[in-house]
Amino acid sequence: MTFDLFVLPFSIGLVYLLIVVVERFRHWYVMLPPAIKKELRHRILCRSTVNAIWEIIREGLLHKRLWQQNRLLGYMHMSFALGWFLLIVMGNLESRLYSQLHVNPPYYPIFLKFFVHDSHVLPFELTTIPGFFRFIMDFLLLFVLSGLVLALFKRSGSRWFGLHHTTKHNAVDRIALTSLWLIFPLRLLAESFTAGCFGGGGFLTNSLGRVLSAALPAEHLYYPFWWAYSFSLGVFFILLPYTRYMHIPAEIAYILLKHWGGPKITQTQSYYECGMQACSRCGVCLDYCQVACNGNSPSTAPAYFIRELRAGRAVKDITENCLLCGRCQDACPVGIGLVNLRLWARKQLTLQDRLLNCPAYPATAARTSVEVVWFAGCMTHLTPNTIKSVKQILQNSGIKYQWLDADGSICCGRPMLMTGREQEAMQLIESNRKAILDTGARILLTNCPICYKMFRDNYQLNIEIVHHADFILHLAKADKIKLPSLDQKLALHIPCELDRKSEAATALKTLVGRLKNNAQEIPMSELCCGGSLGSLGEYNSDTKQLCEAASKSITQDADVTTITACPLCKKTIDRHSKGPTKDIAEIVMETEK
Amino acid sequence: MSSKRIIIVGAGPAGLAAAGVLARLGASVTLIDKDPDMGGHLSKWHQLFPDRSSAQILLEQLVSEVPDEVSRIMGREVIGGNVRTNQVDLKLDEGTWITGDGLLLATGFDLFDAHRKEEYGYGIYDNVYTQAEVEQMFENGRIENRSGKIPQSIAFLHCVGSRDQKVGVSYCSKVCCVTGVKQAIEMREKLPDAIIYNFYMDLRMFGQGFEELYHDAQEKYNIRFIRGRISEAAENQQGKVIIKAEDTLTARPLKLTVDMLILLCGMQPSKHTANLADTFGFTTGPDGFLKPLGPSQNTFRTRHPHVMLAGACTGPATLTEAIQAGRSASLALYEQLFNIIN
Amino acid sequence: MKEFGFQKQKDRQTDLDQIDLSQIASVLQIVDSWKRCIGCGSCAAVCTAGQFSSFNPRRTQMLARQGCYSTLALEVAKCQLCGKCRLVCPRDVDTRKLMHELKQLQISLLP
Numbered sequence A: 001m002t003f004d005l006f007v008l009p010f011s012i013g014l015v016y017l018l019i020v021v022v023e024r025f026r027h028w029y030v031m032l033p034p035a036i037k038k039e040l041r042h043r044i045l046c047r048s049t050v051n052a053i054w055e056i057i058r059e060g061l062l063h064k065r066l067w068q069q070n071r072l073l074g075y076m077h078m079s080f081a082l083g084w085f086l087l088i089v090m091g092n093l094e095s096r097l098y099s100q101l102h103v104n105p106p107y108y109p110i111f112l113k114f115f116v117h118d119s120h121v122l123p124f125e126l127t128t129i130p131g132f133f134r135f136i137m138d139f140l141l142l143f144v145l146s147g148l149v150l151a152l153f154k155r156s157g158s159r160w161f162g163l164h165h166t167t168k169h170n171a172v173d174r175i176a177l178t179s180l181w182l183i184f185p186l187r188l189l190a191e192s193f194t195a196g197c198f199g200g201g202g203f204l205t206n207s208l209g210r211v212l213s214a215a216l217p218a219e220h221l222y223y224p225f226w227w228a229y230s231f232s233l234g235v236f237f238i239l240l241p242y243t244r245y246m247h248i249p250a251e252i253a254y255i256l257l258k259h260w261g262g263p264k265i266t267q268t269q270s271y272y273e274c275g276m277q278a279c280s281r282c283g284v285c286l287d288y289c290q291v292a293c294n295g296n297s298p299s300t301a302p303a304y305f306i307r308e309l310r311a312g313r314a315v316k317d318i319t320e321n322c323l324l325c326g327r328c329q330d331a332c333p334v335g336i337g338l339v340n341l342r343l344w345a346r347k348q349l350t351l352q353d354r355l356l357n358c359p360a361y362p363a364t365a366a367r368t369s370v371e372v373v374w375f376a377g378c379m380t381h382l383t384p385n386t387i388k389s390v391k392q393i394l395q396n397s398g399i400k401y402q403w404l405d406a407d408g409s410i411c412c413g414r415p416m417l418m419t420g421r422e423q424e425a426m427q428l429i430e431s432n433r434k435a436i437l438d439t440g441a442r443i444l445l446t447n448c449p450i451c452y453k454m455f456r457d458n459y460q461l462n463i464e465i466v467h468h469a470d471f472i473l474h475l476a477k478a479d480k481i482k483l484p485s486l487d488q489k490l491a492l493h494i495p496c497e498l499d500r501k502s503e504a505a506t507a508l509k510t511l512v513g514r515l516k517n518n519a520q521e522i523p524m525s526e527l528c529c530g531g532s533l534g535s536l537g538e539y540n541s542d543t544k545q546l547c548e549a550a551s552k553s554i555t556q557d558a559d560v561t562t563i564t565a566c567p568l569c570k571k572t573i574d575r576h577s578k579g580p581t582k583d584i585a586e587i588v589m590e591t592e593k
Numbered sequence B: 001m002s003s004k005r006i007i008i009v010g011a012g013p014a015g016l017a018a019a020g021v022l023a024r025l026g027a028s029v030t031l032i033d034k035d036p037d038m039g040g041h042l043s044k045w046h047q048l049f050p051d052r053s054s055a056q057i058l059l060e061q062l063v064s065e066v067p068d069e070v071s072r073i074m075g076r077e078v079i080g081g082n083v084r085t086n087q088v089d090l091k092l093d094e095g096t097w098i099t100g101d102g103l104l105l106a107t108g109f110d111l112f113d114a115h116r117k118e119e120y121g122y123g124i125y126d127n128v129y130t131q132a133e134v135e136q137m138f139e140n141g142r143i144e145n146r147s148g149k150i151p152q153s154i155a156f157l158h159c160v161g162s163r164d165q166k167v168g169v170s171y172c173s174k175v176c177c178v179t180g181v182k183q184a185i186e187m188r189e190k191l192p193d194a195i196i197y198n199f200y201m202d203l204r205m206f207g208q209g210f211e212e213l214y215h216d217a218q219e220k221y222n223i224r225f226i227r228g229r230i231s232e233a234a235e236n237q238q239g240k241v242i243i244k245a246e247d248t249l250t251a252r253p254l255k256l257t258v259d260m261l262i263l264l265c266g267m268q269p270s271k272h273t274a275n276l277a278d279t280f281g282f283t284t285g286p287d288g289f290l291k292p293l294g295p296s297q298n299t300f301r302t303r304h305p306h307v308m309l310a311g312a313c314t315g316p317a318t319l320t321e322a323i324q325a326g327r328s329a330s331l332a333l334y335e336q337l338f339n340i341i342n
Numbered sequence C: 001m002k003e004f005g006f007q008k009q010k011d012r013q014t015d016l017d018q019i020d021l022s023q024i025a026s027v028l029q030i031v032d033s034w035k036r037c038i039g040c041g042s043c044a045a046v047c048t049a050g051q052f053s054s055f056n057p058r059r060t061q062m063l064a065r066q067g068c069y070s071t072l073a074l075e076v077a078k079c080q081l082c083g084k085c086r087l088v089c090p091r092d093v094d095t096r097k098l099m100h101e102l103k104q105l106q107i108s109l110l111p
């Protein structure tokens, strides 16, 4: 007997799910531009595939990044993913012991214990092959169930999982979640009752079956439980594409796209759509997002923002008030390109049929042969202390330089880009690019981390781009500048536009470390000052909250000087913190006098 | 009767006026000031608006009204204290306490610290000054910039540290407009050939003779008023200041190179205001200055009947207002302590 | 009138009786702080785009505020959204956000 009516809900659900998933995958593939399709086909037979598969195992099953976040959380996700995966694999192998067919209907291994009782096998038998499978299947079931217990627990005690916030779900999600959570307890009960009536089962189901059948009419109960089990699977499969559980197939597709698509893939519609679906709503990002934690907008965090996107709702507020600080992206265990995703959503909201009317630089001076071209940046002009210090540093070092924006400049274009206006930003890029290259300089020095990032990532200048923190450190290493040793209390704010892991950010940290000769620890913050041009939130009120929280994280006292390396951070922090705020260049030069 | 001791904190115009009145009435008065000399801000000014009378003479008059019986504790700062029924205890900066039966706070204001508006380059560029420094120049009789040159072009900037949310100040400091106009006129008298500009957002000429002073500045003294707030300043090779503003009335951005940029800094609550308010249980207004019981009546009373406020410690004030307040508050305090009315 | 060489020009005058401010209402709602502008010109003084072009953020937004949309599209397109202006506004108007919204508005106003 290898068929019973109760397998239908499961089978229908599975077929439906497969159709939908294949259709989505196909859709993502079809939407790719031809060049990327070619790239993709080309890479399938390369190392990329090995890497992709390894990443799928590492992140999809083992959840390495989640483990790094928090062990309980990692275990919970792993027990579900790896446990279920192995249940399927092992179940399939086990079913082959009892079936002569090469291809079994998919429900057969799932409901194997209904069809095959094999009561000769002892519950704790490990030495025979069937006994081994019995044991392993029960063990895996227990493994998954342990994760389930943790998941239930997480709803109330998310703090234990290193999360201060846990995601809230909507109705469909809740039904899917309930059906998912029911699957394994129902399986346990169905198998246990069956074992109670007919014998068989492993150490868990057999023992539980005996206990249960002693107390309850197992012979009447086991069949309904198989129905319930099948039903919960069916419901879960049918709902899956419309809930966060779509992340299970989407994450695989996302990883494949990432490895196969080449560098340009990150700009494609498919990548965004797939990334959006790949979010498991694990909630890790909630605690990293300052707008969610310290601001008034919890829904800005990717977990909720993506939920809105999936539901086809482009909510203006949360699309626009993200700081693009990238902290969530660094933490996201799925590795979703969250910053680009937000920008992509902005592009959908931004009306761009009329293009910027970009002014040209006034006729640039004849090509001078300078070593360094100095681009202070628009906002740096409002922090003359920085300008003066950088100028002194340049003069003291004896380097030949040209100050490109002494009389003003054209914006680097990053602020424009961050509002979702790509073409307009391109015009600014072109204009600046020409002016910079016309100087013939070998090094481009800038004081603004926003410009720094933009020049580095979007300008293709083929000259060296340095932020002044890095520049000063180089001079100090070459003994061209003497660093002061300070005894005032210091704190360090790393501008997020400097990119937490970039050379400039590292240089800034090293530099500040060298300023103190006593081994006193300098408190450091990598939070956003809240003033980010990435955000279109209300600069004055929203920023206040974010900035106060950020500066509190490093200092509460009025006698601590906050060091930063960005004119915007400086202005913002100076306004909202108690103590003075100074640029690193200022600090270095201050005690020189 | 004079066994009751009244403490006056602050020997600026308001405190001096109050001390004079109370001493004449026969009360026993103690005057405390953190500065070694009396006079508060008045001692820093040269000529007064609107009539250009001498600050020195006014100060001498106020001081002369304070008889020798008034005990003076100079060079001591009041940093805290507490108020009990019928008694006040004040804590001085060296740790001693002083006790009285009544208290009059006349702690005045502090001038806004121009360093906080970095974009104007105060303390960064050589030739950016505050109006207080300019008063000193007038007092010394020499108008010259840091390199000892006589300036040929001068720009005054109104509303520095006032009406500026970026430094957390939304109020108007009231006296800087007319001070700016007065100083521009004085400059013109000293430097007939210089070009003098006043950059403003609004000109607030509320007092008697103020608007007339503005007329004169335009007509007789040829001061150029430009409606636009300077927002950026740079320095050129010669140490001149390049300023950027918008000439809003022609709707064009404006660039100007001057030998001197003078910042008309606003008034802010004096250093210990928040602290004193806290320890005495007063409220402060949205501007951070001490808040008296009522805006029109009881403008010098606090919730403690034997503690009064007077002068610029309750918000930006002219000398006229500060002196009046000092006198009124002292009378009210006297009435209160000696049960004149009940 | 014609004989005197005069012509009554509609554009010359802001006719508040006729003006339709409904379009601007949505922007005012999003950028609340806009209502606080006192026209001090600080934004125009520092404006990055204003250095090399005829762009003037104060004038542009004030015209919009009075319902004069005729030049809005041409003008606001010049803003580079660099955000320098919002660092100087004494009234804490979020000028950059305002320019962003005006950019959106002018496009939606196009025929």
Ligand SMILES: Cc1cc2nc3c(=O)[nH]c(=O)nc-3n(C[C@H](O)[C@H](O)[C@H](O)COP(=O)(O)OP(=O)(O)OC[C@H]3O[C@@H](n4cnc5c(N)ncnc54)[C@H](O)[C@@H]3O)c2cc1C
Pocket: B009, B010, B011, B012, B013, B014, B015, B032, B033, B034, B035, B039, B040, B041, B042, B045, B047, B048, B049, B050, B076, B077, B078, B079, B106, B107, B108, B109, B110, B111, B131, B132, B175, B179, B267, B270, B271, B272, B310, B311, B312, B313, B317, B318, B319, B320, B322
């Ligand atoms: C640039 C400028 C020019 C001006 N010119 C004129 C003018 O021409 N005409 C005019 O009418 N007005 C003028 N004013 C206004 C005038 O200066 C004030 O109205 C006046 O000084 C207010 O007097 P006051 O006594 O209330 O405060 P202040 O003059 O500030 O005196 C307060 C005194 O209290 C002392 N003090 C403060 N805290 C403590 C403490 N905790 N412990 C001990 N002592 C303390 C201070 O040392 C000070 O001596 C001008 C103001 C400015 C800023």
Ligand code: SF4
Pocket: A278, A279, A280, A281, A282, A283, A284, A285, A286, A302, A303, A306, A331, A332, A333, A334, A335, A336, A338
């Ligand atoms: S965006 Fe990443 S971190 Fe945030 S909920 Fe989704 S998967 Fe988790």
Ligand code: SF4
Pocket: A288, A289, A290, A291, A292, A300, A301, A302, A321, A322, A323, A324, A325, A326, A327, A328, A329, A338, A339
């Ligand atoms: S980029 Fe920053 S502000 Fe935006 S969602 Fe991520 S953590 Fe929050």
Ligand code: SF4
Pocket: B158, B159, B160, B162, B163, B171, B172, B173, B174, B175, B176, B177, B178, B202, B203, B204, B264, B266
């Ligand atoms: S008095 Fe004039 S200069 Fe002073 S804050 Fe008021 S408006 Fe500004």
Ligand code: SF4
Pocket: B205, B206
């Ligand atoms: S007369 Fe009245 S309305 Fe006119 S400026 Fe003076 S206070 Fe303002």
Ligand code: SF4
Pocket: C036, C037, C038, C039, C040, C041, C042, C043, C044, C058, C088, C089, C090, C091, C092, C093, C095
């Ligand atoms: S700086 Fe602010 S108050 Fe001044 S004109 Fe611009 S928006 Fe208006």
Ligand code: SF4
Pocket: C043, C046, C047, C048, C049, C050, C057, C078, C079, C080, C081, C082, C083, C084, C085, C086, C095, C096, C099
């Ligand atoms: S954001 Fe626009 S209006 Fe503001 S300074 Fe930059 S270019 Fe000018």
